[in-house]
Amino acid sequence: MKIVVTGGLGFIGSHTVVELQNEGFEVVVVDNLSNTSLSVLDGIQNITGKVPAFEKLDLREKEKVQNFFKRHPDISGVIHFAASKAVGESVENPLLYYENNINTLVYVLQELQLKPEANFIFSSSCTVYGQAETMPITENASIQTAMSPYGNTKQIGEEIITDTAKVTNINAILLRYFNPIGAHPSTEIGELPIGVPQNLVPFITQTGFGLRKELSVYGDDYPTPDGTAVRDYIHVVDLAKAHVIALQRLLNKKNTAKVETFNLGTGTGSSVLEVIHTFEKVSGKKLPYKIVGRREGDITSAYANTDKANTILGWKAQSTLEQAMASAWKWEQKIRG
Numbered sequence: 059m060k061i062v063v064t065g066g067l068g069f070i071g072s073h074t075v076v077e078l079q080n081e082g083f084e085v086v087v088v089d090n091l092s093n094t095s096l097s098v099l100d101g102i103q104n105i106t107g108k109v110p111a112f113e114k115l116d117l118r119e120k121e122k123v124q125n126f127f128k129r130h131p132d133i134s135g136v137i138h139f140a141a142s143k144a145v146g147e148s149v150e151n152p153l154l155y156y157e158n159n160i161n162t163l164v165y166v167l168q169e170l171q172l173k174p175e176a177n178f179i180f181s182s183s184c185t186v187y188g189q190a191e192t193m194p195i196t197e198n199a200s201i202q203t204a205m206s207p208y209g210n211t212k213q214i215g216e217e218i219i220t221d222t223a224k225v226t227n228i229n230a231i232l233l234r235y236f237n238p239i240g241a242h243p244s245t246e247i248g249e250l251p252i253g254v255p256q257n258l259v260p261f262i263t264q265t266g267f268g269l270r271k272e273l274s275v276y277g278d279d280y281p282t283p284d285g286t287a288v289r290d291y292i293h294v295v296d297l298a299k300a301h302v303i304a305l306q307r308l309l310n311k312k313n314t315a316k317v318e319t320f321n322l323g324t325g326t327g328s329s330v331l332e333v334i335h336t337f338e339k340v341s342g343k344k345l346p347y348k349i350v351g352r353r354e355g356d357i358t359s360a361y362a363n364t365d366k367a368n369t370i371l372g373w374k375a376q377s378t379l380e381q382a383m384a385s386a387w388k389w390e391q392k393i394r395g
């Protein structure tokens with residue numbers, strides 16, 4: 059079966075391509091290479107022994123999207139990762155985010171609805187919950203006003219898919235990721251942040267390697283056990299496997315609704331200081347850091363209630379924070395070595 063993976067050379071996309079190939083799927087990767095590099099294809103091949111078909115494609119170009127789908131009439135599903143994802147950048151440049159995250163989704167759905175098998179997996183985010191009232195967060199927690207244009211594009215994306223699935227043959231699963239971290243155990247693929255990392259874990263591993271002077275911890279005055287903010291850090295390979303399981307659910311017509319939603323996390327919250335201490339444990343290095351003020355738009359706490367994914371998808375995150383941090387550190391050493 060042929061599956062299209064948009065943004066398939068990105069961090070989560072590339073790990074998902076590996077898991078799709080491991081399950082015997084024929085994969086066509088589309089990516090505009092704006093936030094990754096072609097070398098990721100080599101990494102994928104080094105892991106699975108198979109090079110996925112690749113087409114450089116900017117999904118903002120509607121005609122090119124139409125032509126691409128015309129050239130692939132036998133598609134069984136799409137896993138849609140392609141989007142911009144830097145929260146801070148989205149505040150500075152909202153129109154870039156609305157164009158790149160919304161228009162592209164519309165163009166892909168307009169073509170997918172024409173296929174006899176219109177199965178769609180959407181890369182969403184726990185950011186749609188904002189600061190949820192109750193921890194752990196379930197899928198029916200209220201959707202708060204987005205804290206950033208990036209978060210808003212995920213909320214709008216979910217609404218577009220829901221409205222479209224109602225009146226087309228599209229079946230969809232929305233996967234709300236918590237905080238993806240780590241790298242493939244082979245160290246053939248991993249996170250490739252361009253410029254100064256915005257996310258905690260790549261900043262930690264770059265600091266550990268000596269590329270950054272010290273980590274700034276954004277606030278230790280949160281109402282949490284140690285004062286630093288709490289998140290649910292999930293190994294990217296666990297996340298990738300969930301995408302294949304969700305896709306197979308649709309292909310096997312096991313879904314019980316046109317659109318289903320699942321939180322993908324470990325179910326455990328970890329504070330910034332706990333992540334730092336875990337890094338120090340797995341690397342044997344002391345991490346230089348300083349406490350600074352809170353980052354605009356950050357929430358206190360977010361970790362997933364994973365019951366629905368565990369029971370309905372039959373999926374559960376396998377890696378611990380320690381294993382995920384060890385894989386992130388191993389990857390940092392590999393790419394800088």
Ligand code: WQD
Nearest residue numbers: 143183185256257258259261274275276287289330353356
């Ligand atoms: C985690 C914690 C920071 C950097 C965002 C998006 C989410 C997803 C993941 C795309 C927070 C603290 C961070 C640093 C720090 N993105 N931190 N110093 O903000 O939870 O989630 O990225 O899919 O949708 O919202 O992740 O890694 O940026 O921050 O203290 O240098 O680490 O304040 O508490 P976040 P993050």
